[in-house]
Amino acid sequence: MAYDHRKYVPFTPIHRPQRRWPDQVITESPRWCAVDLRDGNQALVKPMTVAQKTVLFQLLVDVGFKEIEVGFPAASQPDYDFVRKLIEENLVPDDVTIQVLTQAREELIARSFEALKGARKANVHLYNSTSRVQREKVFRLDVDGIKAIAVAGAEALVRHAQANPATEWVFQYSPESFTGTELEVAAEVTNAVIDVWQPQNGQEVVINLPATVEMSTPNVFADMVEWMGEHLHHREHLCISVHTHNDRGCGVAAAELAVMGGADRVEGTLMGNGERTGNMDIVTMAMNLYSQGVDPLLDLSDVKRIAETVESVTEISTHPRHPYVGELVFTAFSGSHQDAIRKCLSTYSEGDKWEIAYLPIDPRDLGRRYEEVVRINSQSGKGGVLYVLERDFGITLPRWLQIEFSRVVQGFAENEEREVQTDEIHGLFERHFLSVPADWEMLGYELNREGEAVDVRIRVGNASDSEVIEGRGRGGVEALVAALSQRTGVAMSVEAYDEFALNEGSDARALACVRMRVGDEVTSAASLADDTTSATLQSVLSAVGRVTAATQAQFKAG
Ligand SMILES: CC(=O)SCCNC(=O)CCNC(=O)[C@H](O)C(C)(C)COP(=O)(O)OP(=O)(O)OC[C@H]1O[C@@H](n2cnc3c(N)ncnc32)[C@H](O)[C@@H]1OP(=O)(O)O
């Protein structure tokens, strides 16, 4: 039966009108446990070598993880060897607890304890599946049978721990496939384990509730976690942990709501590598906390190292839109986003609260640069183009020229069908507005004021051929326009004019921008010079020099 939704059974919502988690706010970080070296590793096409595991372990330590599941040493030799290496080479910092996973099978438990010999402190993580489907179809046992597996495993942990008293032991139990388990069954089996371990008598116990397969909306998972917190024995002596997968794309959301539902601890992996769609991504959840002003107790600032290390050991590339990490996640191409970002950033000062439209966090916190924030393609508008000119070239433009120039850039992007680089944007500005048309260079000028009037005398042309034109007006621009009109017999007027001082101090340069009507044409130009007068006069000459051949001919004839 292909593609037929009727073969699927919907999840059953939990009737729990007394639920409390929706009103909770996360104000502090949960405990984290990184399971990259176990759950992440078991999902890889090529599981990690001991050398790769060592590199990843060091990264996890450097990032600040205090609990790290380092493998399933009873399952494979590299996992076993890696645990031995950590212990024998003393690679585990004093404040870090390593954790190993084992099935509830005596020989695997024995081998796990053997791997951990000599550890200062270690968490032995026991699991067996409690779900209805696995009870019926995989183990073919009833609830008592499943409970017996769990209890036998729990007792084995106690025995082996007692035989190895030099290590400080933490016991962890996962009713695996918890999301497919009826809550009463999950509680019954887990309580049987808790009763063996007796956390009330000092044994450190973690109860880990896994969304082994994410089977519902995250609110249902939160209900389940909150319910378990109310039904587990000795809750006050337990650490309740969650371990969410991402089958429905909500692994992070489920873990967040579970913390609101009372979970103390969260298991996951850096950037979400793990079985199928992955484990919940600790980078995302931690940065979500960070973006709310909550210290995630992890230092993720060197996100480049994190991404490169994860990519190299998993051989999985990072999606460009991966939250917080992807190449494009701090980049806006679209015009209205760029405009809002530019306006917000222009009022931001170091030390201010971060309130920048479209940027949930300051990209610099993760080693990213503002240069990446605005990139230009055919979806971009004037705000973005101006942002690039200001940021990379210190050039600002009046609004009317922003509009004109952004059309030029957009046309270029549409023709090229690609992103436009910042140097190309500068090149377009240069070509369309700044460049001085041949024969229209101002070679020298004199301005004399007499009362209300200004007389201008300008030498214009090129190095080998120039002429002097003269005119009078109320200011330099008017005088030059008068001189040009008189010289050409073409009516012309200034429609818009703006000037800016670029840079400051001895570097200061002047930018003049002008839009002129020359005959029937409207044309714009800009000029950069060391002084405002030169910039202004040259911009007018350049604008007139840009008019079409017909007007030029008229000019020359005049
Ligand atoms: C949700 C999770 O991620 S759980 C972790 C899963 N990770 C892994 O499986 C990676 C490492 N695993 C392995 O290398 C292997 O599975 C091993 C070495 C652990 C075991 O290998 P094998 O003994 O060959 O058996 P296999 O994995 O096929 O085991 C299935 C058997 O174990 C039993 N079993 C499975 N899980 C458990 C458990 N948690 N507790 C007790 N028994 C279990 C099954 O009922 C089955 O029993 P059967 O042989 O009587 O039919």
Ligand SMILES: CC(C)C(=O)C(=O)O
């Ligand atoms: C062993 C458990 C915690 C697990 O990996 C899972 O259920 O996904």
